[in-house]
Amino acid sequence: MPISCLIIDDEPLAVELLSAYCARVPQLEVVGTCSSAVEASRVLRQQTVDLLFLDIKMPQMLGTDFLRSLLSPPKVILVTAYREYAFDGYELDIVDYLLKPLSFGRFMKAIHKLERLLPAAEEEKPDKVSPAFLYFRVDRESVKVFLNELLYIESRREYSQLHLTSGKSLLVRETISSLEEKLNPHRFVRIHRSFVVTADKVTSFNATQVRIGERVLPIGRLYKENLHRIKNIQGH
Secondary structure, eight states, rough: OOEEEEOEEEEEEEHHHHHHHHHHHHTTTEEEESSHEEEEEHHHHHHOOOOOEEESSSSSSSSHHHHOSSSSEEEEEEESSOGGHHHHHHHHHHHHHSSSOOOOOHHHHHHHHHHHHHHHHHHHSSOOOSSSSEEEEEEEEEEEEGGGGGGEEEEEEEEEEEEEETTTTEEEOOHHHHHEEEETTTTTEEEEEEEEEEEEGGOEEEEEEEEEEEEEEOGGGGGGHHHHHHHHHHTO
């Protein structure tokens, strides 16, 4: 599976360079770019990522302070023009500390360090893994959807509606039960006869409802036993 990356830097040229470097590495997938920690916080509330490329001196909040504010941060590579924050960075258990201007060779050295850290985590994952994307039938086309962009699925009788992190939705020609069979049960959870949710997108839940961002979905009586799976998946 690709390593999903979020680039957080207020310098457009730095963002452009990091995006270009990531594009040269097949296993890296840039899922977004942000110019501030505040913007990044909004993105991370909507989706999970594997890796942050994080600048330090940014408007409103230092990158190191932003990192301290995250309860369960992903892997982090700090990218900065300032050497003096190196101690803070390693105290925060980062993968690497890259100084600007950044060469591709130094970038790849950091990625190799990251790859050495990932196998242990991979071994802990359940046997069945999710593909990065699936194709869904929409009208007369097969549309590619990256599964990390999927918030939840809503049943529309013989159709299903895919709700995405972008705010858009797709009406696909397939039942929710058929879609559920294609999805990794260690990541996607049926909570109602009309809803399947992406567990790591759930922001809160109780005995009767699940919240994903501003959306509130009901929990069906026959599906309450699935609630523990959401907690287990998020705690994995």
